[in-house]
Amino acid sequence: xxxTDSKATSAKSTAKKETxxxxxxxxxxxxxxxxxxxxxxxxxxxxxxxxxxxxxxPTMVKNASSVELKDAIDNHLTExxxxxxxxxxxxxxxxxxxAAKKCDAMEGLIEEAKGMLEETxxxxxxxxxxxxxxxxIEHYEIAxxxxxxxxxxxxxxxxxxxxxEQTLDEEKGADxxxxxVAVNAVNLEAAEIE
Numbered sequence: 711x712x713x714t715d716s717k718a719t720s721a722k723s724t725a726k727k728e729t730x731x732x733x734x735x736x737x738x739x740x741x742x743x744x745x746x747x748x749x750x751x752x753x754x755x756x757x758x759x760x761x762x763x764x765x766x767x768p769t770m771v772k773n774a775s776s777v778e779l780k781d782a783i784d785n786h787l788t789e790x791x792x793x794x795x796x797x798x799x800x801x802x803x804x805x806x807x808x809a810a811k812k813c814d815a816m817e818g819l820i821e822e823a824k825g826m827l828e829e830t831x832x833x834x835x836x837x838x839x840x841x842x843x844x845x846x847i848e849h850y851e852i853a854x855x856x857x858x859x860x861x862x863x864x865x866x867x868x869x870x871x872x873x874x875e876q877t878l879d880e881e882k883g884a885d886x887x888x889x890x891v892a893v894n895a896v897n898l899e900a901a902e903i904e
Contacts, residue, residue, distance in 0.1 A: 759816035
C-alpha cells in the first residue's frame with residue numbers, strides 16, 4: 711500500500727511541476743486563448759486609453775504656454791474623438807459592443823504627465839515636459855495601433871485594418887508635429903533658461 715500511495719503522491723507532484731514551470735506566469739481563467747481574443751482584448755484596452763486621453767488632453771492645453779503646442783494638442787483632441795468613433799466601428803465589424811478595459815499603460819503615462827505638470831512652472835520648460843509626455847503617449851498608441859492593424863490583417867478583417875491604419879497614420883502625424891514644435895521653438899527656448 712505504501713508503494714501505491716507514494717506513486718500517487720509522486721505523480722501529483724510531477725503534474726504540478728509540469729503545469730506551472732518555474733518562471734512561467736499562470737494565465738487567468740479568462741485569459742485569451744487565440745488571436746481573435748487577443749485582438750478583442752487589445753481593442754478594449756485602447757478604447758479605454760483613448761477615452762482617458764480625451765479627459766487628460768484639455769489639462770495639457772490649459773498648462774501649455776506655446777500657441778503652437780496648444781494648437782497641436784487641441785487638434786489631437788479632435789482626432790482622438792474621431793479615433794474613438796473609429797474604434798466603435800471596429801467593434802461593430804467584429805460583432806462586439808464597444809467595451810473598455812482599463813489600460814494600465816495609459817493610466818501610468820497620464821499620471822506621469824500630471825506629475826510633470828506639478829514639478830514644473832508654467833512656461834517653456836513645462837511646454838518641453840508636455841511635449842515629452844505627449845510623445846510617450848503617442849509612441850504607445852503607435853505601437854498599439856500598429857499591432858492591432860496587423861492582427862486585423864491576419865484575422866482577415868480588411869475593413870478593421872483600414873480603420874486602424876487611418877488612426878495609426880494620425881498618431882504618427884501627431885508625433886511628427888510635436889517633434890516640430892519641440893525642435894523649432896520650445897526646446898531652444900527652454901535651453902536658454904539654464
